[in-house]
Amino acid sequence: MNSPSSQPAPQPGETVLYHYWRSSSSWRVRWALLEKGIPFRAVAIDLLKGEQRSDAHRARSPLAMVPVLHIDGVDLSESVAILEYLEETRPIPSLVPAAAKPRARMRQLVQIIAADTQPLQNLSVLEHAERLSPGPDTRRRWAEHYIRRGFDAYEATLALPDGGPWSGPYSCGAALSMADLCLIPQCYNARRQGLDIAACWPRIAAIEAACLATDSGRRSAPEANKPEG
Template identity: 40%
Template sequence: MDTSYSSSSKLVLYSFWQSSCAWRVRFALNLKGLAYEYKAVDLYKGEQFSPEFESLNPLHFVPVLVDGDLILSDSFAILLYLEDKYPQRALLPVDIKQKAFNLQVASIVASSIQPLHLLGRLKSIEEKVGPAEQRLLLQIHMKKGFVALEKLLRECSGRYAIGDEICLSVDTTKGFYMQADVFLAPQISAAAARFNIDMSEFPTLSKVHEAYKVLPAFQASLPQQQPDAVV
């Protein structure tokens, strides 16, 4: 793992192919059309605990984004930073109500669902209750978050979480925006593929997830498309 960086303007993303937090940043970078250098951090081998990576993120989590002399190590902070510095193809609208709704959806994923399947937490739960009980507990608590998201999106979703089109314009007063989708897409994928959650119980979430699958930006962000993927 090479953790060297320079003060150049090239974006560098430290990522692990199976991390849903890193996935949401990859998806956002692709939607915005931003080129970046991918640097793999193998969480299974413990590379996140190396002194080199700890200098980037003392919490030992991915993703980490390096932009010149700036180092950011939280996906939510990274995405808000990208919105401010690179406003092309905005993920957040100017309208304060739509913006708040996008952030609410994103926060439910980031705060109430994704932390349940942090690698360290999964190992700790399995050691205490065993793999079968671990899977059951995880499914129960993840579904609580999905129930809330399903109710929130039922009335406002179109093809995507909010509306029917992606905003591909630098004019941030028009179109629909995908901050909510950037968080939802990896989480729904992980729930179905890694944790065997029956997404047919959540028809609205399943509908928008099908729409993501045809987007080139989403396809390029898939775990199996990353250079460190093990498939």
């Protein structure tokens, strides 16, 4: 992918995703766009080069983060807000359960990952943890602690006896949902930290296998979106 400075500004009516191939929050949005069949142009923001902190990107994202989705003439950041917007404006295929109780349960799962796990182990947090406690293992130990806490809660929530035992194949039953779009990128992060998902969280491992067997899951995955060179 080209650098952001060499990319043209969004054209009227165009949908543009500013993302980073390994960013789990970016993967959530790439996945929703592909699942819903929304055409988009991808612009890579290289987090390792600090491109997220450029003036041009800060103008799109006040927190200087990816993803940002330019759609319907506005720049949206915060991946869960983006998923909700896509669901409200392009509801088919739906990524939320129809009934209120399963929908609330799905949002609970989304928040376990998006609010209480991923933000505690993203790049800027790990860098800060290492500044406070320098050492070769600080980042890994910090990330592992919060991923374990989040996945333990996710796995236990799946076991709640809502309408009978969880039977999969996805987080909320027979249909892919926003919860899966948050969970699977977090599994990718967990593996990068050396965690054995199948050994510790069998339900999560089964959901991951089912999700990665979908066409949109495979096409949105980091390795399918790695920049050339």
